[in-house]
Amino acid sequence: DTGVSQNPRHKITKRGQNVTFRCDPISEHNRLYWYRQTLGQGPEFLTYFQNEAQLEKSRLLSDRFSAERPKGSFSTLEIQRTEQGDSAMYLCASSFGQGGSSYEQYFGPGTRLTVT
Amino acid sequence: QKEVEQNSGPLSVPEGAIASLNCTYSDRGSQSFFWYRQYSGKSPELIMFIYSNGDKEDGRFTAQLNKASQYVSLLIRDSQPSDSATYLCALNTGGFKTIFGAGTRLFVKA
Numbered sequence: 001d002t003g004v005s006q007n008p009r010h011k012i013t014k015r016g017q018n019v020t021f022r023c024d025p026i027s028e029h030n031r032l033y034w035y036r037q038t039l040g041q042g043p044e045f046l047t048y049f050q051n052e053a054q055l056e057k058s059r060l061l062s063d064r065f066s067a068e069r070p071k072g073s074f075s076t077l078e079i080q081r082t083e084q085g086d087s088a089m090y091l092c093a094s095s096f097g098q099g100g101s102s103y104e105q106y107f108g109p110g111t112r113l114t115v116t
Numbered sequence: 117q118k119e120v121e122q123n124s125g126p127l128s129v130p131e132g133a134i135a136s137l138n139c140t141y142s143d144r145g146s147q148s149f150f151w152y153r154q155y156s157g158k159s160p161e162l163i164m165f166i167y168s169n170g171d172k173e174d175g176r177f178t179a180q181l182n183k184a185s186q187y188v189s190l191l192i193r194d195s196q197p198s199d200s201a202t203y204l205c206a207l208n209t210g211g212f213k214t215i216f217g218a219g220t221r222l223f224v225k226a
Contacts, residue, residue: 033214042120042204042216043160056212091159104150105214107159 004108006092012114013082020078021111025094032075033105034067035091043091049075050097082115089113119143120217122205128223135192137220139205142186149181149188152204154219160204164190195224 005024013019025032030051035043046065048056051072064082069075079086089112093105121140129135137151148167152160164179166172166188172179178191188207192199202219209215 031212035216040124040218042206042218045213045215048212050212058213089159104162104165106162107152110159 004092004094004106006090006108006111008111009109010112010114012116015082015084015115017082018078018080019082019113020076021090021092021113023075023077023092023094023108024073025075025092026106029094029096029106030072031095031097031105032069033093033095034075034077035093037089037091037110038087046077079113082113084115087113087115118217119215120205120207122203122217122220124218125221126223127220128225129195130225131195131197133195133224135195135199135222135224137190137192137203137205137222138187139189139217140187141205141207143207143209144183144186145209146183146186146207147210148208149179150206150208150214151177151179151188151190152206152216153199154202154204156201163203192222195222197224197226200224 007022032049034046037043047067049069064080067077089110091110092108095105151164153163154160166179166181176193180189200223202221204219205217
């Protein structure tokens with residue numbers, strides 16, 4: 001499968017626990033995005049990487065969220081001290097782009113997080 | 117005012133008809149526009165992208181962009197029940213952040 005993959009697909013955790021999600025982008029894509037989507041809403045931008053550099057992070061993202069993309073390949077998104085409001089689908093997308101333009105993104109299947 | 121506005125629907129059309137989905141946006145600096153299809157419980161799938169004013173056709177899909185009026189639309193010709201999904205309008209204002217609308221639910225009746 002040459003598409004974007006995400007693991008795990010589902011995660012149930014108790015409030016206050018830390019969780020980590022992984023995204024493996026399409027191999028030739030240098031850009032990687034994380035989004036959060038709740039029911040009835042479109043994906044909400046969380047953060048963006050170009051290669052290994054995190055170039056943009058949503059102001060809506062609290063300090064409990066952190067993301068990394070070591071070596072510009074896979075990426076991880078960690079949520080510390082989870083809250084019930086963190087329950088959502090976490091989507092990863094990748095694209096290939098140069099310069100300042102944004103190109104079409106390809107999404108992974110998502111990780112559905114449920115905080116109890 | 118939301119940055120990207122879409123009618124939530126549902127938009128219901130009979131099989132074989134043309135479905136017209138509309139999206140308006142607030143930032144005149146928006147440069148790139150995208151339509152994604154999202155089936156229930158699945159992730160968004162890119163259908164079309166358009167960067168210049170006018171029409172862009174791809175199979176049964178036509179995207180239309182009017183930057184002066186700040187709207188972008190998606191026409192689906194010969195609608196099929198398999199087209200029933202939520203259609204997300206998205207745009208980029210030149211940076212790295214892509215902004216999505218809440219989506220329009222389309223229902224194609226067989």
